[in-house]
Amino acid sequence: MSIIGTEVQPFKAQAFKNGEFIEVSEESFKGQWSVLCFYPADFTFVCPTELEDLQNEYATLKELGVEVYSASTDTHFTHKGWHDSSETIGKITYAMIGDPSQTLTRNFDVLDEESGLADRGTFIIDPDGVVQAAEINAGGIGRDASTLVNKIKAAQYVRNNPGEVCPAKWEEGGETLKPSLDLVGKI
Template structure:
């Protein structure tokens, strides 16, 4: 079954956030926009660059009413140790989820079973818990927080403006399209 427009499955995981160990569930994602960012593992090489990029842009996500969740199959203890020892990861203010049972990685179809790690999967989830955008990269390909912000803004725009769509390279404030019979063949 395609993930786009499906509702997230129930889950409960431990996490490291704001210097504490907490529990995060599917209910925590409801009522606001959320982004789940899966990555292969703590103490690796591309991962800290991505988490730092998200941290550097976290305030922008927060202004949009979006919570960011980093997810790997490492423990919440490992997340804390990495946060405390890496200058890049030390910038992270968003929750770091510990998917040690692979429940989330399997539900979002990003688990590499024989490695026990996740692919680089990014999912934009609306306040009803419905997946609106998904991107999955090979683990050698890092992601861009700026592009993720653009996709979140587009998802929020079309949610607030039924009947409109955002064309390629759409940026906030740019013109959108209203699909209709009159528009067919005119683009």
């Protein structure tokens, strides 16, 4: 079953954010757009490049009304240790969720059962707590946060403009489509 169009399932977890431990739950994803970015593990190789790239887009995402969360099956204590010891991860100001119970990772169906680690999964969640987009990559394939920004803009546009959809390579201000019988076979 696809996770698209489903509400975030109940969970409670501890996260590290801006020098503090905070609690995060499904309620944290309501009231604003959210991005949840799973990664395999702290103190690894591709993961810090992705998390830094996400931090580099964080101000733009905040301007769009989006809160960002990263998550792995490490603990929130491990996230703090990584944050304190890595120049790259030390730049991160969004919440880093610890999921050692694997509840959140299982809820989003990104748990690699054999390793006990999360796959590289990115989810866009609307203000109602409903998943609007999902992307899952193999462990060796890093993600590009700039494409995430465009996906969020499209998701926000579609939500705010019922009856319109965004075609491939749509960019803010570009033409949209209004699906109708008149368009069938003409695109």
